[in-house]
Amino acid sequence: xxxxxxxxxxxxxxxxxxxxxxxxxxxxxxxxxxxxxxxxxxxxxxxxxxxxxxxxxxxxxxxxxxxxxxxxxxxxxxxxxxxxxxxxxxxxxxxxxxxxxxxxxxxxxxxxxxxxxxxxxxxxxxxxxxxxxxxxxxxxxxxxxxxxxxxxxxxxxxxxxxxxxxxxxxxxxxxxxxxxxxxxxxxxxxxxxxxxxxxxxxxxxxxxxxxxxxxxxxxxxxxxxxxxxxxxxxxxxxxxxxxxxxxxxxxxxxxxxxxxxxxxxxxxxxxxxxxxxxxxxxxxxxxxxxxxxxxxxxxxxxxxxxxxxxxxxxxxxxxxxxxxxxxxxxxxxxxxxxxxxxxxxxxxxxxxxxxxxxxxxxxxxxxxxxxxxxxxxxxxxxxxxxxxxxxxxxxxxxxxxxxxxxxxxxxxxxxxxxxxxxxxxxxxxxxxxxxxxxxxxxxxxxxxxxxxxxxxxxxxxxxxxxxxxxxxxxxxxxxxxxxxxxxxxxxxxxxxxxxxxxxxxxxxxxxxxxxxxxxxxxxxxxxxxxxxxxxxxxxxxxxxxxxxxxxxxxxxxxxxxxxxxxxxxxxxxxxxxxxxxxxxxxxxxxxxxxxxxxxxxxxxxxxxxxxxxxxxxxxxxxxxxxxxxxxxxxxxxxxxxxxxxxxxxxxxxxxxxxxxxxxxxxxxxxxxxxxxxxxxxxxxxxxxxxxxxxx
RNA sequence: GGUGAGGUAGCUCAGUCGGCUAGAGCGGGGGUCUCAUAAUCCCCAGGUCGGGAGUUCGAUUCUCCCCCUCACCA
Numbered sequence: 001x002x003x004x005x006x007x008x009x010x011x012x013x014x015x016x017x018x019x020x021x022x023x024x025x026x027x028x029x030x031x032x033x034x035x036x037x038x039x040x041x042x043x044x045x046x047x048x049x050x051x052x053x054x055x056x057x058x059x060x061x062x063x064x065x066x067x068x069x070x071x072x073x074x075x076x077x078x079x080x081x082x083x084x085x086x087x088x089x090x091x092x093x094x095x096x097x098x099x100x101x102x103x104x105x106x107x108x109x110x111x112x113x114x115x116x117x118x119x120x121x122x123x124x125x126x127x128x129x130x131x132x133x134x135x136x137x138x139x140x141x142x143x144x145x146x147x148x149x150x151x152x153x154x155x156x157x158x159x160x161x162x163x164x165x166x167x168x169x170x171x172x173x174x175x176x177x178x179x180x181x182x183x184x185x186x187x188x189x190x191x192x193x194x195x196x197x198x199x200x201x202x203x204x205x206x207x208x209x210x211x212x213x214x215x216x217x218x219x220x221x222x223x224x225x226x227x228x229x230x231x232x233x234x235x236x237x238x239x240x241x242x243x244x245x246x247x248x249x250x251x252x253x254x255x256x257x258x259x260x261x262x263x264x265x266x267x268x269x270x271x272x273x274x275x276x277x278x279x280x281x282x283x284x285x286x287x288x289x290x291x292x293x294x295x296x297x298x299x300x301x302x303x304x305x306x307x308x309x310x311x312x313x314x315x316x317x318x319x320x321x322x323x324x325x326x327x328x329x330x331x332x333x334x335x336x337x338x339x340x341x342x343x344x345x346x347x348x349x350x351x352x353x354x355x356x357x358x359x360x361x362x363x364x365x366x367x368x369x370x371x372x373x374x375x376x377x378x379x380x381x382x383x384x385x386x387x388x389x390x391x392x393x394x395x396x397x398x399x400x401x402x403x404x405x406x407x408x409x410x411x412x413x414x415x416x417x418x419x420x421x422x423x424x425x426x427x428x429x430x431x432x433x434x435x436x437x438x439x440x441x442x443x444x445x446x447x448x449x450x451x452x453x454x455x456x457x458x459x460x461x462x463x464x465x466x467x468x469x470x471x472x473x474x475x476x477x478x479x480x481x482x483x484x485x486x487x488x489x490x491x492x493x494x495x496x497x498x499x500x501x502x503x504x505x506x507x508x509x510x511x512x513x514x515x516x517x518x519x520x521x522x523x524x525x526x527x528x529x530x531x532x533x534x535x536x537x538x539x540x541x542x543x544x545x546x547x548x549x550x551x552x553x554x555x556x557x558x559x560x561x562x563x564x565x566x567x568x569x570x571x572x573x574x575x576x577x578x579x580x581x582x583x584x585x586x587x588x589x590x591x592x593x594x595x596x597x598x599x600x601x602x603x604x605x606x607x608x609x610x611x612x613x614x615x616x617x618x619x620x621x622x623x624x625x626x627x628x629x630x631x632x633x634x635x636x637x638x639x640x641x642x643x644x645x646x647x648x649x650x651x652x653x654x655x656x657x658x659x660x661x662x663x664x665x666x667x668x669x670x671x672x673x674x675x676x677x678x679x680x681x682x683x684x685x686x687x688x689x690x691x692x693x694x695x
Numbered sequence: 696g697g698u699g700a701g702g703u704a705g706c707u708c709a710g711u712c713g714g715c716u717a718g719a720g721c722g723g724g725g726g727u728c729u730c731a732u733a734a735u736c737c738c739c740a741g742g743u744c745g746g747g748a749g750u751u752c753g754a755u756u757c758u759c760c761c762c763c764u765c766a767c768c769a
Contacts, residue, residue, distance in 0.1 A: 161769075213700060217767070220698045224768085303766075332766095370720095371707075377700085378765080385707070388721050396734055404731030411730085446708080453720075460735055469730040540732065 003041040003295040005288050006032055007261045009305060010049035010094065013070035014058060017080040017351040019364075020302075020334040020341060023379060025086045026368045027331055027445070028300040032087070033497035034440040037517045043277075046088040047264040048074035050095035052253035053134055056237035057174070066237040067095055080351045084361040085500055090268040094253075094260035095237075102263040103256040104242045107230075109320040111243065115196065116187050118245060121229070124152070124164050125182035126172035132233045133164070133172055133179055140167030187246050188227040189315070196315050197225060203314040203324045210310065211375055214303075214330045218310045228312055230255045258313050261299070262289060262322075289322050296326040303330050303376040329443055332378035336550075346550040349381075357548040359541075362499045363390050369445040369498045383546045393449070394502075394538045397456045398491060402506055402535035404463060405484050409531050411472040417528030418475070421483035422466075426524055428458040429483075429490045433521060436494045445498070452494050459484045485510050485529040493517055505536035599671070599694035601684055602629070602652040607642035621668070622690040623652055631668045635681065638672075651682045651694050 008028040011021050028044065035042045050070035059069035070093065078091040093099075110116050124133045138152035144160040152164030164170065165181060172179050191197065203209060204218050229252065231241055236250040265288060269279035279287065288295045301309050314324045333340075336347035354364060367386050370393070371379045409416055432455045439447035462484065468477035489512035496503035496514055507514050511532045515521060602621035621629050631652065639645055653669040671682040684694075 217699050220767080223698085307767080373708095375700090376766090380707080382706085385721075389707095392721065395732065400731055400734050402731095404735080406731085408730050450709090450719075457735095461737095463730075464728070464736045467728085467730085469728095472730085537732065540734085 001039050001041060002035075003287070004035060004043070004298055005261075005265060005295055006035075006042055006044045006298045006300070008044070008046050008088075008300045009302060010047045010257055010260055011077055012052075012054075013048040013050045013073040013077070013093070014054050015073065017077050018341070019336070019349045019351060019354065019381065022084060022086075022351055022354075022364065023334050023368055023372070024300060024302055024331055025081060025088075026084070026365050027329070027372055027443070029086045030365070030369055030445060030497045031300070031329075031440070031443060033500060037493070037496060037514075038437070039516050039518075043265065043268065044087070044089045045092075045261055045265045045268060046090065047092040047094055047260045048077055049253065049257045049260065050074065050093050051236075051238040051256060053137070053232070053236060056235060057137075059237070070095060070237075080355075083355055084351065084365065090264055090272050092260070092264035092267050094256055094263070096263060096267060098267050099256055099260050099263035100239050102259045102266075103239050103251055106259060106316050106320045107242065107251065107255070110189055110316070113319050115190050115193065115319065116230075117190060117227075118185050119188050119227070119229075120183050120185050122165065122181050122183045124170060124172075124179040126175065126177065126179045128175045128177045129172060131235055132182070132184065135164055137173050138164045138167060138170050138179065139173050140164075140170035143168055184233055185246065186229050186249070187231040187241065187243070188229050189312075190227050191225045191311070191315055192227070196318075197222070199318045199324075200225075200311055200314050204310060208327060209325065210328055211330065213375055214306065214310075214328075217376075218306065221307060221311055225311070254308055254312075255316075258309065258316070265289075291321055291323050293323050297323060298327040298329070299325050300329045300331070303332055306330055306376075329374065330376045331372065332376045335378055335380045337382055338380055343553075346553040349549050349553045353553050354549060357545070357552065359545065359549075360538075362502055363394070363538075363541075365498055366390065366394060366449070370449040372443070372445040373447075374443040383543075383549065387541045387543065387546045390538070391540045393453050395540045397453055397460065398495075399502075399536065399538040401456050401460050401463070401484070402488055402509070403537065405459075405481060405488065406509065406531045406535050408463075408468050408472055409481050409485060409529070412478070413473075415528035415530040416478050416482050416485070417526070418479040418482040420479050421486065421524055422462055422480040425459060425462055425480065425483035425487050428455055429487045429523060432494070433490055433517075433523075434519065437517060437519065440497065448494065448498070452491060455487060455491060455494075459487050482529060483524070485531075486512075486523045486525075488512070488535075489514075490523045493521075493523075502536050502538070509533050509535040600652050600654040601688050601690055601692040601694060602631075602650050602668075603690040604645045604648050604650060607639075607645040621650070621652060623654055623668070629668050631670060633670045633672075635670070635672060638680070645681070648681065649684045649688055649690070651684065 006028060008024050011017060025046075032042050032044045048070060050067070055070050056066050059066040062069055064072075074091070074093055078088075081088065081091065107116075124138055125131070126133055133152070135153035136151050139149055140152070141148045142150045142155035142160060143162055143166045145155060146168070147155055148169075150167070152167060152170070154161045170179055171177065191200065201222055204215060204222065209215075210218065231246055231249040232238065232252050234248055234250065238250040238253055239256060241249040241251055266281050266284050269277065269284045270281060273279070285293075287293055288297065299309060309325075309328060317324050335341070336349060339345070339347060341348040355361065363386075367381070367389055368379065370389055432451045436448050436451045439445070439451065462480050466477060466480045468474075468481055471477055472481075488510055489507055492503040492507040492512070493514055495506075504514065509532055510529055512523075512529065600623045602623040605620040605622055607620075608618055618630065618632050621631050623629055629652070651671040653671070672680060
């Protein structure tokens, strides 16, 4: 048994949880549940990241104190996670007394090692708002390509990165007034000192800490280690620097955020843990944090914050006499329908939107798991793939297997056993369990899901081949059914970290307990099985259900917020990804975009001019519905004899929002090519019935 | 421009420490059973493994060059 402290990155307490956050927390939750299923002692620490300029500014806009603002978001975030079955042991905050003490402890340790020095920095300053302006708080014209309205760090048009002082016509985003250049003294950590660089490099290169691809990335950074600025000017929401050398300064949010892992753990063990798990802060440190502590420290993060975690963080821990992480799992970003999440396209999906759509949270957990590997590659939530994946894997394969076998077993009079369970099923189970166990340990969740499907397919095939419905009580048939019932127990065990509710219900339906997953676990224990209740069902998804995710996201625009990532002029790195550039209106669209347009064949029943309008015709069109539709179209100039249109088969946009034209509500739109008077309606032959979908 | 990661069937990906007819799932096409959620099961993809050159008896897998995508950085 291994004792572990696992963390996931701390969501910023500036907004709601979206599906991008969910990737990370699902991945971590699955990992933690797996570790517990093999008997490890795991504590999962998370918290809300409560400090920094954006929270200070947005709280000010909302008219509440920053602490209150962050706390409200923290609570909401915590509730959202719980609704997805994400079971952090604690979801604390970085704005805590414990974190303050830890931040000072680490600052003091850096100082005591002589790693902190003072440097004067020139930055843009807004005299009206009386604040230094982080990169994202300045907008101006790109010095290279002259695109207006660019932030202070990078031009979205030409990709050039620059110093905010280089911007032409810079303006403070808060008041739009031009800023001035002013200098300020800041604390920097010197990471180039040989003893520090050696620590970082040693940590990066050691086996097991990082995936090879990630390690390569980090090694590239090590060649050019920059000093790291760890203070910010007032006004700021954070901890004041506890050092007379830097009066009036605050600790940078990125210093105290990862420290939040340590302090939230301390709070958990001291105040939140069940009584038998309580630890004093001293005992907690000795067991989990100190150099040489027996427990493993493992972080799950997104690739956007890798630099902080893989370069700065080991140095900070070392300076304070604490152990470095034993493993850092780095995942990629979520895209939706192949693009970066975008609010204007409806692909910026909040976790709450998913919940409101009525979709089971476990389905999303499954989809993410089915597409996650241990590496940092991005993961795409294509609605089409989501639906196919759920329907094919869960509904048709696994859940249907449980359902059909339960029905067959219930035809027997009592519990079913077999001295010779179907050998093909038996060997499939014995093969799958250790492979799945290894895949979980390597965080190859995609592989786990593949193994589950493969095993369920073998079972379905054996049912098909042995036709137990013809003689349900025959020994050969029972050998198959019994073996599959046990296989379903194995499937429940394999799926339990991903689908905890479904797996528990499945095992329970067959009266099979979910055991601790030992390496030698063999489910064929000879115990007969009896179905206790109907196995859990998974309803097939249709397109409409899934599309709700995007349509309801599009209808709920969120007020613009200032994103975290506020770095001062020295370019310490960005905390969050840049906002996605909005795609052009006539860009390439995805199939789903096209599929949202419902084109149908319509038969023209009547056509007449609209009074007092020289361009409009009013048509009555049969699109295969009980009542014909009234459609008003601007085609009168092209069709001076409206009656000639009667009987034609035209193409209608059937799901366009109704719109009144000259007092008549038009219930659709016709497809036509050209400009009046040289315009023709798009028609199809009479062999195609009204109502036929055009695609 | 530098660094890193990629470019394999319509889609998502696996794989080859160089070698028999390059794989899986999904989607699509055809057939089948009826225990089960219109579920299952069977058959069907002829993909220049980004392009070019080299090493080799043999390269998709190694080397070099080039093109493209993504990320980070200057």
